[in-house]
Amino acid sequence: MELMIPLNTKGPGPMYEQIYRFIKEEIRQGNLTAGSRLPSTRVLAENLKVSRSTTQMAYEQLLSEGYIDSEPCRGYYVAQIEELVEVKEAPAGRFVPEQEEKGNGIDVDFSPRGIDLDRFPFQIWRKISRNVLVDDNRALFLNGDPQGEYALRQAIGSYLHSARGVRCRPDQIIIGAGSEYLLMLLSLILGGDRVIAMENPTYKQAYRVFRSQGYQVRPVNMDRSGIMASELDGGMGEGADTVYVMPSHQYPMGTVMSVRRRQELLSWACAKEGRYLIEDDYDSEFRYKGKPIPALQGMDQNGRVIYIGTFSKSIAPAIRIGFLVLPQELMMRYREKAGFFSSTVSRPDQNILYQFLTEGHYERHLNRMRAVYKGKHDILLGGLRDFEEAFSIGGEYAGLHVLLTDRKGRYTEEELEKAAGKKGIRVYGLSRYFIHPEHNSYPPTVLLGYASLSAEEIQRGLKGLKEAWGIA
Amino acid sequence: MELMIPLNTKGPGPMYEQIYRFIKEEIRQGNLTAGSRLPSTRVLAENLKVSRSTTQMAYEQLLSEGYIDSEPCRGYYVAQIEELVEVKEAPAGRFVPEQEEKGNGIDVDFSPRGIDLDRFPFQIWRKISRNVLVDDNRALFLNGDPQGEYALRQAIGSYLHSARGVRCRPDQIIIGAGSEYLLMLLSLILGGDRVIAMENPTYKQAYRVFRSQGYQVRPVNMDRSGIMASELDGGMGEGADTVYVMPSHQYPMGTVMSVRRRQELLSWACAKEGRYLIEDDYDSEFRYKGKPIPALQGMDQNGRVIYIGTFSKSIAPAIRIGFLVLPQELMMRYREKAGFFSSTVSRPDQNILYQFLTEGHYERHLNRMRAVYKGKHDILLGGLRDFEEAFSIGGEYAGLHVLLTDRKGRYTEEELEKAAGKKGIRVYGLSRYFIHPEHNSYPPTVLLGYASLSAEEIQRGLKGLKEAWGIA
Numbered sequence: 003m004e005l006m007i008p009l010n011t012k013g014p015g016p017m018y019e020q021i022y023r024f025i026k027e028e029i030r031q032g033n034l035t036a037g038s039r040l041p042s043t044r045v046l047a048e049n050l051k052v053s054r055s056t057t058q059m060a061y062e063q064l065l066s067e068g069y070i071d072s073e074p075c076r077g078y079y080v081a082q083i084e085e086l087v088e089v090k091e092a093p094a095g096r097f098v099p100e101q102e103e104k105g106n107g108i109d110v111d112f113s114p115r116g117i118d119l120d121r122f123p124f125q126i127w128r129k130i131s132r133n134v135l136v137d138d139n140r141a142l143f144l145n146g147d148p149q150g151e152y153a154l155r156q157a158i159g160s161y162l163h164s165a166r167g168v169r170c171r172p173d174q175i176i177i178g179a180g181s182e183y184l185l186m187l188l189s190l191i192l193g194g195d196r197v198i199a200m201e202n203p204t205y206k207q208a209y210r211v212f213r214s215q216g217y218q219v220r221p222v223n224m225d226r227s228g229i230m231a232s233e234l235d236g237g238m239g240e241g242a243d244t245v246y247v248m249p250s251h252q253y254p255m256g257t258v259m260s261v262r263r264r265q266e267l268l269s270w271a272c273a274k275e276g277r278y279l280i281e282d283d284y285d286s287e288f289r290y291k292g293k294p295i296p297a298l299q300g301m302d303q304n305g306r307v308i309y310i311g312t313f314s315k316s317i318a319p320a321i322r323i324g325f326l327v328l329p330q331e332l333m334m335r336y337r338e339k340a341g342f343f344s345s346t347v348s349r350p351d352q353n354i355l356y357q358f359l360t361e362g363h364y365e366r367h368l369n370r371m372r373a374v375y376k377g378k379h380d381i382l383l384g385g386l387r388d389f390e391e392a393f394s395i396g397g398e399y400a401g402l403h404v405l406l407t408d409r410k411g412r413y414t415e416e417e418l419e420k421a422a423g424k425k426g427i428r429v430y431g432l433s434r435y436f437i438h439p440e441h442n443s444y445p446p447t448v449l450l451g452y453a454s455l456s457a458e459e460i461q462r463g464l465k466g467l468k469e470a471w472g473i474a
Numbered sequence: 475m476e477l478m479i480p481l482n483t484k485g486p487g488p489m490y491e492q493i494y495r496f497i498k499e500e501i502r503q504g505n506l507t508a509g510s511r512l513p514s515t516r517v518l519a520e521n522l523k524v525s526r527s528t529t530q531m532a533y534e535q536l537l538s539e540g541y542i543d544s545e546p547c548r549g550y551y552v553a554q555i556e557e558l559v560e561v562k563e564a565p566a567g568r569f570v571p572e573q574e575e576k577g578n579g580i581d582v583d584f585s586p587r588g589i590d591l592d593r594f595p596f597q598i599w600r601k602i603s604r605n606v607l608v609d610d611n612r613a614l615f616l617n618g619d620p621q622g623e624y625a626l627r628q629a630i631g632s633y634l635h636s637a638r639g640v641r642c643r644p645d646q647i648i649i650g651a652g653s654e655y656l657l658m659l660l661s662l663i664l665g666g667d668r669v670i671a672m673e674n675p676t677y678k679q680a681y682r683v684f685r686s687q688g689y690q691v692r693p694v695n696m697d698r699s700g701i702m703a704s705e706l707d708g709g710m711g712e713g714a715d716t717v718y719v720m721p722s723h724q725y726p727m728g729t730v731m732s733v734r735r736r737q738e739l740l741s742w743a744c745a746k747e748g749r750y751l752i753e754d755d756y757d758s759e760f761r762y763k764g765k766p767i768p769a770l771q772g773m774d775q776n777g778r779v780i781y782i783g784t785f786s787k788s789i790a791p792a793i794r795i796g797f798l799v800l801p802q803e804l805m806m807r808y809r810e811k812a813g814f815f816s817s818t819v820s821r822p823d824q825n826i827l828y829q830f831l832t833e834g835h836y837e838r839h840l841n842r843m844r845a846v847y848k849g850k851h852d853i854l855l856g857g858l859r860d861f862e863e864a865f866s867i868g869g870e871y872a873g874l875h876v877l878l879t880d881r882k883g884r885y886t887e888e889e890l891e892k893a894a895g896k897k898g899i900r901v902y903g904l905s906r907y908f909i910h911p912e913h914n915s916y917p918p919t920v921l922l923g924y925a926s927l928s929a930e931e932i933q934r935g936l937k938g939l940k941e942a943w944g945i946a
Contacts (some may be wrong), residue, residue: 008775023802027643119612128607135600140591143790171499179651179794179818186658186815190686210814214662304482318615320821322651330495342682343658346651346818349792 005041007050017052021060029069029080036082040070043078109426110463114254114403116454117315118378121370123363130357134350146349148341150177150325154356158325161359166286167296168309170327176336179322179346181284181312182211188308189215190340191332192244192278199242201229203435203442205253208246208282217244221437228252228259231266244278245271249298250286254435254449256397256405264298271306278332280308285315287368288375291399305329313355315402316368323347323355375402378452378460385464389473396447403451405432407444415446418471422448425466477513479522489524493532501541501552512542512550581898582935586726586875588926589787590850593842595835602829606822618821620813622649622797626828630797633831638758639768640781646805648798651818653756653784654683656798660780661687662812663804664716664750671714673701675907675914677725680718680754689716693909700724700731703738716750717743721770722758726907726921728869728877736770743778750804752780757787759840760847763871777801785827787874788840795819795827847874850924850932857936861945868919875923877904879916887918890943894920897938 007024009017028034041049043057050057061078064070071081134142149155155172162168178184185208189196198212202221212219222229222239229247233239245267249259271277281298299309312324328336345352358364382404386395389406396405406429408418415431422429432447433439452460467473479496481489500506513521515529522529533550536542543553606614621627627644634640650656657680661668670684674693684691694701694711701719705711717739721731743749753770771781784796800808817824830836854876858867861878868877878901880890887903894901904919905911924932939945 010776031643117616119615122612122615124607124609124612128604131603131607132600135596135603137596140594140596143591143594143792144589145587145791171503179655179820180816182815183651183655183818194688207814207816214811216666303480319617320615322816322818322820339686342679343654344652344679344794346655346794348651348794348820348823351820351823 005046005049009050009052018056018059021046021050021052021057022064025060025064026069034080036080038080039076040078040080107426108423108428110455110459110466111428112403112430112450112452112463113428113454114430114449114451116451117319117402118371118374118453119318121367121374122318123367126363127354127358130354130361130363131350134353134357139353142349142353144349146345146352148343148345149173149175150345150347151349151352151356154352154359155325157356157359159327161364162297162309162311162327166283166294167300168327169300170309174328174330174333176326176328177345177347177352178324178326180314181282181310181324182207183346184310184324184326185211186215187340187343188280188310188326189217191328191336193339196244197242198244198246198280199229199234199239200246200437201248201252201255202437203254203432204246204437205248205282205284206435206437209437212246219437221441224252224255224257226257227263228257229263229267231263231270234270243274243276244280246280246282247298248282248284250283250295251289251400253284253401254397254403254405254430254432256399256401256403258295258400259298261295264301267298268302268304268306271302272304277306278308278329279306280310283309283311285401286311287316288372288402289400290376290379299327302329305331308332316371317355317358317364321351321355323351375453378455378457381457381460382450382452382464385461388464388468389471392471392473402453403449406448406450408446411445413446413471415442415448418446418448421470422467425470427463427466427470429467477518477521481522481524490528490531493518493522493524493529494536497532497536498541506552508552508554510552511548512552514549579898580895580900582927582931582938583900584875584902584922584924584935585900585926586902586921586923588923589791589874590843590846590925591790593839593846594790595839598835599826599830602826602833603822606825606829611825614821614825616821618817618824620815620817621645621647622817622819623821623824623828626824626831627797629828629831631799633836634769634781634783634799638755638766639772640799641772642781642799646800646802648800648808649817649819649824650796650798651794652786653754653782653796654679655818656782656796657683658687659812659815660752660782660798661689663800663808665811668716669714670716670718670752671701671706671711672718672909673720673724673727674909675726675904676718676909677720677754677756678907678909681909684718691909693913696724696727696729698729699735700729701735701739703735703742706742715746715748716752718752718754719770720754720756722755722767723761723872725756725873726869726875726877726902726904728871728873728875730767730872731770733767736773739770740774740776740778743774744776749778750780750801751778752782755781755783757873758783759788760844760874761872762848762851771799774801777803780804788843789827789830789836793823793827795823847925850927850929853929853932854922854924854936857933860936860940861943864943864945874925875921878920878922880918883917885918885943887914887920890918890920893942894939897942899935899938899942901939 007021009020043054043061047054047057069081070078072078152172155175159170159172159175178187194216197218199220199222200209201224209219220239220242222233234242249264251258267279271279283297297309299307309327313321383398392410393406394409398404415433419429419431429448429450432444433442436442479493481492515526515533519526519529541553542550544550624644627647631642631644631647650659666688669690671692671694672681673696681691692711692714694705706714721736739751743751755769769781771779781799785793855870864882865878866881870876887905891901891903901920901922904916905914908914
């Protein structure tokens with residue numbers, strides 16, 4: 003067997019690595035099948051005009067990773083790798099969705115980002131899809147409006163108005179494939195070199211997007227009322243011209259921003275030209291206590307609030323539909339700077355969502371999910387009563403997770419995570435939501451999400467945590 | 475009636491404009507219905523504490539745009555606007571896709587961006603969708619792989635390999651919602667301040683994306699073999715570190731880049747670290763003469779070619795699925811800089827496309843469309859025989875449009891467009907594809923796309939053009 007390996011003396015990577023990568027991929031692709039012999043390191047070195055030590059290093063790497071085997075006299079040959087064979091043998095025409103990672107021995111995962119899909123209305127979604135895909139809807143497969151279909155924007159606007167007190171017209175709404183894309187688009191509209199203040203801890207994905215766009219980020223601490231607005235002038239947020247907040251339910255702290263704090267933010271925004279507040283209302287749908295507080299956007303009289311929302315939590319993450327509501331002034335800038343970007347959501351999908359919203363399915367689904375999550379929430383809080391001696395509970399009035407703080411400081415956050423892990427339970431340390439984890443000055447705290455767990459799993463998880471953390 | 479108009483003395487826009495905009499939108503939203511009376515300019519000025527001339531200007535603007543009417547003694551009242559009423563009266567639950575704009579009196583639109591949806595396999599698409607949306611496919615509604623589903627990437631990779639000679643592994647493919655989004659993502663990966671050479675004329679959407687990302691663009695002229703590679707060092711393309719090209723079928727010129735020119739480009743790319751070629755293979759599927767030329771990517775031995783493709787032309791624009799194929803080196807940079815971006819394509823949609831590809835429907839569809847387009851192409855070229863005295867025909871071997879050049883220079887490009895327009899025919903002047911239209915030094919040329927037209931429309935269109943341009 004002769005191996006033709008395209009080598010590039012100028013990189014990427016050293017020569018042995020190029021050889022190693024090439025062979026590894028040939029094996030993974032099934033072009034080199036298990037049992038087939040490889041050329042000796044000497045022959046390969048001659049063919050490729052490289053030194054023998056180069057081919058030896060490449061083979062050693064392959065040996066150490068189990069891609070090839072060697073036998074005295076027989077030389078090197080391709081190893082039998084179970085996992086790869088399996089991929090090859092998946093019946094053609096079947097799509098194998100990845101399993102939710104359970105990881106090493108994890109039995110109950112209190113992931114705060116999960117959602118419950120058991121009640122997803124597959125029937126209805128399927129029926130609507132079928133109706134959308136009829137021949138005389140042909141125009142739906144042509145290019146659509148870059149902002150998203152007008153009718154869908156109208157439906158979203160009217161939902162936002164009644165449910166969240168958002169005041170906007172359909173022409174202020176931009177539909178896009180998820181909040182990360184929309185934040186990327188927003189940064190095009192707002193322009194480069196912005197300085198953005200963020201709650202700390204915060205939603206790290208948003209932080210990553212802003213950083214990728216070259217924004218400077220100022221992490222600002224929070225108190226019980228929300229982000230410390232006083233820090234925006236002369237404090238940690240010094241120099242910021244934009245603030246990203248989650249007023250209805252801060253992630254991960256679960257704080258609901260006080261009305262007074264909202265007013266302070268709005269005043270800050272109005273005090274100088276070009277200041278904006280980005281309101282991420284990612285899971286405003288789920289509240290268990292008290293009246294829902296309308297969106298900050300609805301309080302804004304001066305076009306300073308950019309509202310961003312998504313159907314990832316309330317319908318499903320995989321449908322990839324979110325939306326921006328822009329103040330009039332920014333709409334003009336959008337048209338000028340980014341209006342030429344085609345929509346990132348397929349028109350059939352927009353149509354399906356439109357039907358789902360306007361035929362009342364969305365409201366019914368939300369009501370059902372509120373009841374479902376409330377049930378799980380109550381089971382979790384009921385079970386957590388035994389923890390109250392040692393832990394304080396936070397963020398329990400809204401959203402899909404709660405926070406547990408070790409009030410006696412018996413364990414570090416890491417110890418809490420690890421001890422749980424040993425019992426097969428995954429909990430999420432608060433530090434991972436800090437922009438600089440080393441700045442976390444909170445007492446040891448972990449997050450417990452419950453949306454994707456069954457009642458039984460919640461109970462099993464809590465039992466494991468009790469053992470792990472020595473709770474009687 | 476009293477109007478509460480929220481005014482902002484600090485903008486956006488002058489006061490009269492804010493008043494005008496507010497009232498206009500109230501009318502558009504249906505909050506102010508046809509026939510209802512507006513306050514007098516005097517009363518409104520008093521209420522809003524602005525000068526009377528401000529309210530007068532606002533009303534004048536509304537009058538001039540037909541949103542309101544005035545009658546002596548009766549004052550101002552909301553006008554009856556047909557178009558708006560219609561939107562309001564669309565039955566709830568029905569989605570009205572926008573009509574393809576026919577514009578003012580345009581009967582036949584030779585749009586070069588159209589496609590033929592008459593043969594779109596709605597039946598099959600519907601059936602696949604239904605099968606995808608079954609309950610036990612629940613995991614499909616959870617977050618997917620940021621790069622796109624592995625199985626779909628595998629299917630795309632194997633299609634690209636056999637049809638286009640592209641050499642890649644599934645882990646080099648990134649699926650995304652359309653080429654504009656993918657180019658945006660690519661610019662994150664490549665990093666800011668790039669200098670990009672583009673064929674001139676070119677695909678303006680790509681140009682706009684690069685500009686929006688802060689790239690400097692160097693327009694480089696073309697000859698019959700494609701972009702003038704010699705201009706990249708010391709010529710018009712001086713200083714470029716990236717080149718964006720469409721080698722299989724340049725848009726709009728229709729040029730197929732010669733093999734030699736491809737080699738020159740590859741040599742240029744290898745001559746210096748960090749140089750890349752972006753190969754946009756947007757409509758490689760349709761060729762009528764000669765063998766298909768494999769993708770530039772397949773000739774690349776050194777990881778210098780970034781390949782971008784889409785299903786917009788070959789399936790439908792509205793499904794919003796495209797893909798990038800990155801060299802290994804850039805994949806590492808992708809993971810580091812942009813790997814956290816969630817996929818912009820919904821998992822159910824990826825699954826549908828996966829089934830469509832792997833069950834052979836795509837190939838059958840392409841074969842059918844090739845025949846359909848070949849038929850239209852032949853009708854167009856047959857009809858154009860009468861034009862040959864006055865016009866030369868170009869770009870007829872591939873793609874979905876041809877170019878007509880006034881070889882005698884009887885008309886300017888603008889005159890050709892206008893004369894056609896008067897007969898209800900839309901043709902597309904070449905200048906609009908130039909980065910700086912004033913640099914267009916080609917003889918007067920127009921584009922005629924035929925994909926979305928019926929045989930009868932093509933013939934009617936040509937008849938109109940003959941009359942318009944005085945062809946016997």
